Amino acid sequence: xxxxxxxxxxxxxxxxxxxxxxxxxxxxxxxxxxxxxxxxxxxxxxxxxxxxxxxxxxxxxxxxxxxxxxxxxxxxxxxxxxxxxxxxxxxxxxxxxxxxxxxxxxxxxxxxxxxxxxxxxxxxxxxxxxxxxxxxxxxxxxxxxxxxxxxxxxxxxxxxxxxxxxxxxxxxxxxxxxxxxxxxxxxxxxxxxxxxxxxxxxxxxxxxxxxxxxxxxxxxxxxxxxxxxxxxxxxxxxxxxxxxxxxxxxxxxxxxxxxxxxxxxxxxxxxxxxxxxxxxxxxxxxxxxxxxxxxxxxxxxxxxxxxxxxxxxxxxxxxxxxxxxxxxxxxxxxxxxxxxxxxxxxxxxxxxxxxxxxxxxxxxxxxxxxxxxxxxxxxx
Amino acid sequence: xxxxxxxxxxxxxxxxxxxxxxxxxxxxxxxxxxxxxxxxxxxxxxxxxxxxxxxxxxxxxxxxxxxxxxxxxxxxxxxxxxxxxxxxxxxxxxxxxxxxxxxxxxxxxxxxxxxxxxxxxxxxxxxxxxxxxxxxxxxxxxxxxxxxxxxxxxxxxxxxxxxxxxxxxxxxxxxxxxxxxxxxxxxxxxxxxxxxxxxxxxxxxxxxxxxxxxxxxxxxxxxxxxxxxxxxxxxxxxxxxxxxxxxxxxxxxxxxxxxxxxxxxxxxxxxxxxxxxxxxxxxxxxxxxxxxxxxxxxxxxxxxxxxxxxxxxxxxxxxxxxxxxxxxxxxxxxxxxxxxxxxxxxxxxxxxxxxxxxxxxxxxxxxxxxxxxxxxxxxx
Numbered sequence: 001x002x003x004x005x006x007x008x009x010x011x012x013x014x015x016x017x018x019x020x021x022x023x024x025x026x027x028x029x030x031x032x033x034x035x036x037x038x039x040x041x042x043x044x045x046x047x048x049x050x051x052x053x054x055x056x057x058x059x060x061x062x063x064x065x066x067x068x069x070x071x072x073x074x075x076x077x078x079x080x081x082x083x084x085x086x087x088x089x090x091x092x093x094x095x096x097x098x099x100x101x102x103x104x105x106x107x108x109x110x111x112x113x114x115x116x117x118x119x120x121x122x123x124x125x126x127x128x129x130x131x132x133x134x135x136x137x138x139x140x141x142x143x144x145x146x147x148x149x150x151x152x153x154x155x156x157x158x159x160x161x162x163x164x165x166x167x168x169x170x171x172x173x174x175x176x177x178x179x180x181x182x183x184x185x186x187x188x189x190x191x192x193x194x195x196x197x198x199x200x201x202x203x204x205x206x207x208x209x210x211x212x213x214x215x216x217x218x219x220x221x222x223x224x225x226x227x228x229x230x231x232x233x234x235x236x237x238x239x240x241x242x243x244x245x246x247x248x249x250x251x252x253x254x255x256x257x258x259x260x261x262x263x264x265x266x267x268x269x270x271x272x273x274x275x276x277x278x279x280x281x282x283x284x285x286x287x288x289x290x291x292x293x294x295x296x297x298x299x300x301x302x303x304x305x306x307x308x309x310x311x312x313x314x315x316x317x318x319x320x321x322x323x324x325x326x327x328x329x330x331x332x333x334x335x336x337x338x339x340x341x342x343x344x345x346x347x348x349x350x351x352x353x354x355x356x357x358x359x360x361x362x363x364x365x366x367x368x369x370x371x372x373x374x375x376x377x378x379x380x
Numbered sequence: 381x382x383x384x385x386x387x388x389x390x391x392x393x394x395x396x397x398x399x400x401x402x403x404x405x406x407x408x409x410x411x412x413x414x415x416x417x418x419x420x421x422x423x424x425x426x427x428x429x430x431x432x433x434x435x436x437x438x439x440x441x442x443x444x445x446x447x448x449x450x451x452x453x454x455x456x457x458x459x460x461x462x463x464x465x466x467x468x469x470x471x472x473x474x475x476x477x478x479x480x481x482x483x484x485x486x487x488x489x490x491x492x493x494x495x496x497x498x499x500x501x502x503x504x505x506x507x508x509x510x511x512x513x514x515x516x517x518x519x520x521x522x523x524x525x526x527x528x529x530x531x532x533x534x535x536x537x538x539x540x541x542x543x544x545x546x547x548x549x550x551x552x553x554x555x556x557x558x559x560x561x562x563x564x565x566x567x568x569x570x571x572x573x574x575x576x577x578x579x580x581x582x583x584x585x586x587x588x589x590x591x592x593x594x595x596x597x598x599x600x601x602x603x604x605x606x607x608x609x610x611x612x613x614x615x616x617x618x619x620x621x622x623x624x625x626x627x628x629x630x631x632x633x634x635x636x637x638x639x640x641x642x643x644x645x646x647x648x649x650x651x652x653x654x655x656x657x658x659x660x661x662x663x664x665x666x667x668x669x670x671x672x673x674x675x676x677x678x679x680x681x682x683x684x685x686x687x688x689x690x691x692x693x694x695x696x697x698x699x700x701x702x703x704x705x706x707x708x709x710x711x712x713x714x715x716x717x718x719x720x721x722x723x724x725x726x727x728x729x730x731x732x733x734x735x736x737x738x739x740x741x742x743x744x745x746x747x748x749x750x751x752x753x754x755x756x757x758x759x760x
Contacts, residue, residue, distance in 0.1 A: 038708075038709075038712045038714060039705070039708060039709070039712075039714075040709055040712075040714045040716040040717075041716070042714070042715065043424075043715055044423075044424040044714075044715035044716045044718065044719040045716065046700065046701075046716055046719075046720070047700070048696075048700060064712075068708070068711060068712055069683070069704075069707075069708040069711070069712075073683060073684055073704065073708070076684040076704075077684060077686060077702065077704050077705070078686075083702070083704070083705050083708075084705065085700050085701055085705075303449070303453060304453055304456040304457060306457060306458075316428075320426065320427070320428060320465050321426075321465055322457065322463070324449075324453065324456075324457050324463070325419070325457070325463050325464065325465075327449075328418075328419065328448070328449040328453070328463075329418075329419070329420055331448065331449070332418045332419075332420075332444075332448055332449075334418060334419075334420045334422070334424075335422065335423055335424035335715050335718060335719070336420040336421070336424045336425065336426055338424065338715060339424040339426075339715070339719065340426065
């Protein structure tokens, strides 16, 4: 088994307060990763901005970076950290999710997947080894295993065959990553690898797969293939089913999730790490997360409203500008609206995670979750 | 005559080093105004960002703000300064230029112009009084007179009739602005008014018009209707013709100009104030102004270039990021590229103006202009 870099400080029910030590510094958990798809947060937010927003860890997409600028450009620049001027941890996904959601004309075989680029249509092959080589060239802190992400609902027999292949792919990822890390010219010789649990909404297959992949030593394990068509209740029940079989001394990452309520409900069920495009995507449509609920800034009632998006919020948008000004910028299609609103929502998410951690430290997470779940989901 | 708020410190040939004192603080001249069309710089640059870029004065467009969000929204928010969170001077144009360049189905009469909005097609009437009322509601530091901006080349008889009307319009602007400033509820009771010289490329008409408008007391005078089709040489010759007839104790503003070379050549001919969308528009296409010349960041040769856009530049883009990263962001269509490149170009322009002022202070402007004119216009 690989060494554990996760320290569990405290639990409350299934909820966990821990620290994950990486080659690029600690990640206090539970944590939310801010998504910088192509090496930048959508909306004009830079790495120094992310520090101001108190982001601990950024997620970048292997598929996008492979297509543009290409991993060899990033390697030549000294890796993603130097390229983006970001010193804290970076997690790269495997490219699998985008291959299965964005690319066209896919052909899945034991070796890997052949697909067409969504940018220029060229044919590309990616398997476990290719994904590891790309992520190694990017030099991220944490690489994700190459898996098949199945849409829900999925046929049971297909799911069963798919998770067996994903287990075999994880073994190949582990082997390839060990080779890559031992190379003298490795961008990050201490690159970590997380395995990914699949199995659609079949609890027994989820558990079977989790038992199989935990035998392959990884620095963390993720639950993948959720938030892709099933209900929130189904998602929570999958987490409850699989969580007891996840190694307690490794971080647990719920991929692509979710709303503030999803996060509270999942922390409650033992999840440590999250990522989601929702804060930035919703911001670009004028939907702002606040401690009163979700505010739609397009609403006419904010036309001459001198208050900030959220009273008492310390984000760069709320410190400087009124709802009226931000609504004007949004309606005028000004990039400045995108930037300021994305910054507000990321600040909100990063602050929520800090509040969750503090409530765990102080043994009052359950009360915290009960108080905020009814509020954070409502539209105001 | 209105009081003079312009102090002339030093001259070198026709070039002038002065300070213009406004109700929102001093503008050290020669100065370049950063253009925030609809109440924000294109590319996601905020008012606090502009302070970092050492912008002295921002220009906003009356036509755009009239259509969206409407001047009454801005007035209700306490005026443009509070709306945008910008305490330094703001100049608003009259709306005339956009009426003559963006709007359609124009009908020009003595009273003013009827036109169709380029946003929703509705019929709008704007004359001198309407322009002053809108700018008064916006509460800018400096309002521009409502004039007719003629495309070059223009027919001589039409030009002659047009400048007579523009003179009569200026008298109406002055009268209306005096009334508006005397109102108890004026957003800015000390709002300044600049008259605008027209006359196409006919030197005698330009001089005739300048002599007419200088009789109407204004806090400054502008040369309008240039950089709209004529050559740079024609533009310089118009400035040379009209400059001796401009009041020496008032700032001279050359509207919509221009490249760094245009600015050096015009300062040399006695101009104090400039505005242009070029730094932000060129930045969005990857064309960056540097002390070596104009760099096209789209060029393949910057693919893995670890240097900043301009070595030694202190702007937020050059302090943090490489050409390779910025080129990647630009090609990926990331908003962050727009923001960082616009900030570089505005920093370059604002720094150029500081350098021009310092060279005037030190009596070496002519040498400075001779040294930089051949360099700043070249493509590298």
